[in-house]
Amino acid sequence: MVNSMFASEFQLFPTQASSVAPAVDLLTLFILAVNVGITVLVMVLLVVFAILFRRKSESDLPKAIHGNVPLEIFWTAIPSVVCLVMFFWGVKVWSEIVVAPRDATEIYVVGRQWMWKLQHPGGQREINSLHIPVGSTFKMIVTAEDVIHSFSIPDFRVKVDAVPGRYSQMWFTATKPGKYHLYCTEFCGTEHSRMIGWVHVMEREDYSRWLNEQAEGGDGLQGRKLFTKLQCITCHSDANKAPLLEEIFRKEREIGFMDGKPVAPGTRVLAAESYLRESIRYPNAKIHRGFSYPSIMPVYDRDLVSEEELLQLITYIRSLKQGDTPARTEETPSPQPTAGGEKTFAAPGSGNK
Amino acid sequence: MSTINLDRGLIAGADGGTTTAPAKAPLNYLNCESTVASWLLTLDHKRIGLLYLVGITAMFILGGTFASLIRFELLTPKGDVLSGDSYNKTFTAHGVVMIFLFLIPSIPAVLGNFLLPIMIGTKDVAFPRLNLMSFYLYVGGGIFLSLALLFGGVDTGWTFYTPLSSSYANGNVMAAALGVFIIGFSSILTGLNFIVTIHRMRAPGMTWFRMPLFVWAMYATSLVQVLGTPVVAITVSLLGFERILGVGIFDPRLGGDPILFQHMFWFYSHPAVYIMIIPSLGVASELVTTFSRKGIFGYEIIACSSIAIAIFGFIVWAHHMFTSGISPYAAMVFSFLTFSVAIPSGIKVFSWLATMFKGSISYASPMMFFFGFIGLFTIGGMTGLFLSTLGTDIHLHDTYFVVAHFHYIMVGGAIMGYMGGMHYWWPKITGKMYSELWSKVSAALIFVGFNFTFFPQFFLGYLGMPRRYHEYPEELQVLNVLSTVGASVLALGYILPLLYLPGSLFFGAKAPKNPWGASTLEWTECESPPHPHNFESNPPIPDHVYDYSQLSKEAVRVSH
Numbered sequence: 039m040v041n042s043m044f045a046s047e048f049q050l051f052p053t054q055a056s057s058v059a060p061a062v063d064l065l066t067l068f069i070l071a072v073n074v075g076i077t078v079l080v081m082v083l084l085v086v087f088a089i090l091f092r093r094k095s096e097s098d099l100p101k102a103i104h105g106n107v108p109l110e111i112f113w114t115a116i117p118s119v120v121c122l123v124m125f126f127w128g129v130k131v132w133s134e135i136v137v138a139p140r141d142a143t144e145i146y147v148v149g150r151q152w153m154w155k156l157q158h159p160g161g162q163r164e165i166n167s168l169h170i171p172v173g174s175t176f177k178m179i180v181t182a183e184d185v186i187h188s189f190s191i192p193d194f195r196v197k198v199d200a201v202p203g204r205y206s207q208m209w210f211t212a213t214k215p216g217k218y219h220l221y222c223t224e225f226c227g228t229e230h231s232r233m234i235g236w237v238h239v240m241e242r243e244d245y246s247r248w249l250n251e252q253a254e255g256g257d258g259l260q261g262r263k264l265f266t267k268l269q270c271i272t273c274h275s276d277a278n279k280a281p282l283l284e285e286i287f288r289k290e291r292e293i294g295f296m297d298g299k300p301v302a303p304g305t306r307v308l309a310a311e312s313y314l315r316e317s318i319r320y321p322n323a324k325i326h327r328g329f330s331y332p333s334i335m336p337v338y339d340r341d342l343v344s345e346e347e348l349l350q351l352i353t354y355i356r357s358l359k360q361g362d363t364p365a366r367t368e369e370t371p372s373p374q375p376t377a378g379g380e381k382t383f384a385a386p387g388s389g390n391k
Numbered sequence: 392m393s394t395i396n397l398d399r400g401l402i403a404g405a406d407g408g409t410t411t412a413p414a415k416a417p418l419n420y421l422n423c424e425s426t427v428a429s430w431l432l433t434l435d436h437k438r439i440g441l442l443y444l445v446g447i448t449a450m451f452i453l454g455g456t457f458a459s460l461i462r463f464e465l466l467t468p469k470g471d472v473l474s475g476d477s478y479n480k481t482f483t484a485h486g487v488v489m490i491f492l493f494l495i496p497s498i499p500a501v502l503g504n505f506l507l508p509i510m511i512g513t514k515d516v517a518f519p520r521l522n523l524m525s526f527y528l529y530v531g532g533g534i535f536l537s538l539a540l541l542f543g544g545v546d547t548g549w550t551f552y553t554p555l556s557s558s559y560a561n562g563n564v565m566a567a568a569l570g571v572f573i574i575g576f577s578s579i580l581t582g583l584n585f586i587v588t589i590h591r592m593r594a595p596g597m598t599w600f601r602m603p604l605f606v607w608a609m610y611a612t613s614l615v616q617v618l619g620t621p622v623v624a625i626t627v628s629l630l631g632f633e634r635i636l637g638v639g640i641f642d643p644r645l646g647g648d649p650i651l652f653q654h655m656f657w658f659y660s661h662p663a664v665y666i667m668i669i670p671s672l673g674v675a676s677e678l679v680t681t682f683s684r685k686g687i688f689g690y691e692i693i694a695c696s697s698i699a700i701a702i703f704g705f706i707v708w709a710h711h712m713f714t715s716g717i718s719p720y721a722a723m724v725f726s727f728l729t730f731s732v733a734i735p736s737g738i739k740v741f742s743w744l745a746t747m748f749k750g751s752i753s754y755a756s757p758m759m760f761f762f763g764f765i766g767l768f769t770i771g772g773m774t775g776l777f778l779s780t781l782g783t784d785i786h787l788h789d790t791y792f793v794v795a796h797f798h799y800i801m802v803g804g805a806i807m808g809y810m811g812g813m814h815y816w817w818p819k820i821t822g823k824m825y826s827e828l829w830s831k832v833s834a835a836l837i838f839v840g841f842n843f844t845f846f847p848q849f850f851l852g853y854l855g856m857p858r859r860y861h862e863y864p865e866e867l868q869v870l871n872v873l874s875t876v877g878a879s880v881l882a883l884g885y886i887l888p889l890l891y892l893p894g895s896l897f898f899g900a901k902a903p904k905n906p907w908g909a910s911t912l913e914w915t916e917c918e919s920p921p922h923p924h925n926f927e928s929n930p931p932i933p934d935h936v937y938d939y940s941q942l943s944k945e946a947v948r949v950s951h
Contacts, residue, residue, distance in 0.1 A: 184554070
């Protein structure tokens, strides 16, 4: 099934298994060359001077050289130029690492003490492992349930911190089938070193077979169940009570209130993951134009909806097509409005992203 | 009896000492008084320096013991010596003790206290009582912190990142934070004392550009201590508000922002790296000129580069946060600024080499430590370039590459410089010569052991081994075993001076006034060990601080 590397095989350099790895390694080699060059120069001069100019007599009294302007300009200018080259080259490689291609398939990742939970667009869920086909581009949307973690795949040369309350991004295209380490690289408590797993890069046929075996409903089935269970359906099925959520994902939405204050007509926000998360956790942070403040929507804090469930809800919302919203059933009671309270404020860091 | 220490008027005449001391041993700061109180309540900067020496040596042994436990555990991929929780508490304790209780006070509080007033030709620091208070804040905070780490422990890492430290960790986080808070004041007061001393207490004729480069380094360090340390005090206070009172500052569940903590923490803790390394750079400048017996190359540039490093040190902190989701523009600015620190550091290394050029180089043991220092500091500095470059830092961040890099700077640079300084000034401080043979063996063991310990970690890091891992994949064992073996050699290198240096007090030959043929005031105008008032009258200040032509043939003769 998967050509796995032997776990105990000794190696000195990591495998190049993603599209950005060669660029990172090339830059590394350049810096290494500069390192070796300068370090060897310093060591050789040190040893040569120490031998050549060793004290021959206790009455030696060498003449001081107080400075040499051309020499000093030389050893200030040359390292500065070399540093500038590293800086610009570094920015170039880094922009390749951080700017995801538009056509990437999105996978949601939640880190928690002490495991990685991953969710594929089709609803397949994995813990501490990730199955992907070779050659396709994936974007990880990463957050954390509790403390800060960091999602790291060394053979892909990529890493991003999983910060509670934020969605970070990371992308890669695997170029070589195999089994690669997945680590948590931000210290997260007692079992930090067990928050590890494997990335399985599979041939396309193997991957399709795996997907079919794993499918458990798809289209955010879990999210759809939550949508009813949490009674989102009560209002979000009636455009007079709350905005309908069909085909809103990644669209501009006009808002009427922000942090409790009316905003100018035409103020828009992008309904991406951060906005949806904020609207669920802190309904009063931004209110859609045409609805009143405070919102009648209850605050769904962590006790009601976990980060993982939140992502399932988002998956469901993004799958909603025109006319998909299920009809409200009569037995669900109407929620009471929530006014004021500390939890209605927007979480710093979760807004304007 | 106490007039010797308390009298802070003009420098006393020569009669003050000679009439009271026995004919054989001239009066010095060690034999002038011998009661326990005369040590514990001393206001003499030299005695306070020695008190610190005892304190930081104890802390170095404690921190080193934790380091040994870590390396022992990492001998095998599975967690077998320590449980996960104990391992986490051990590396936290190692980091906290080594950074806050050893490295930050090491050179400034021991050598700086002892030497700074002498080097600028004065009798004491500006505020001797404050100096003693700094010491007791250090002792109080140190005991508090050590107890918190030993009994119960803290498992957050020395970085105390939120929300792990504020809402999740169960250990003595608040006790440790309080310890850091108290020690911070010790650091601030020492820095303040040094700044005022350098500004106000220089002997007549001691202009700014006649000060030894060690004093310039102390000045730069003190600026960072005074300006940076209050921020860490504020940060741990806010941590306390959140952990004890539940005020939402850093924990997103309470409406806080965990990244804010990282900004505040590194705003102090990055400059703190310079508190640790700049003093060693100052020591290195003293060593290279003395043991090449040649005026330093580019005195003004080296002096100003210490100040430049201190200032740049304040504007690079976010390079610790390239993967934590800071804005791309911020990341680029901080990467660029980080490169700017490389330039003054490079200038120093090249200037030291130029000082050796056509010098008369002695192989005395302090110079051996200097050679080791240059080698390790250069590797440490150069490998920093991988981490300031954005494209490579993403892969290397939070791996063993970072661990190797900062140990090359902190242990290879800062501690090697401290060892060089201790060996250089030991005859002045104690009046005794130590064993040249054993000290050279120690320098060699430290250099070899150090490289074996930390060089393999660069490879471990590039392979992706994360920091702070109690267990690791099997294929990484070979490199970890190498590292642990190296650490054993390194430990031996550090144990030796703990034996032969104290041993020299009993068996060492009497140190002459100027055994190395150095040109600064502590050697040319002060006895070994110095008079309680340092000088018997205002010392004459030469036009150039490193002018060896002024030394008489007698002073130049190396006596061992």
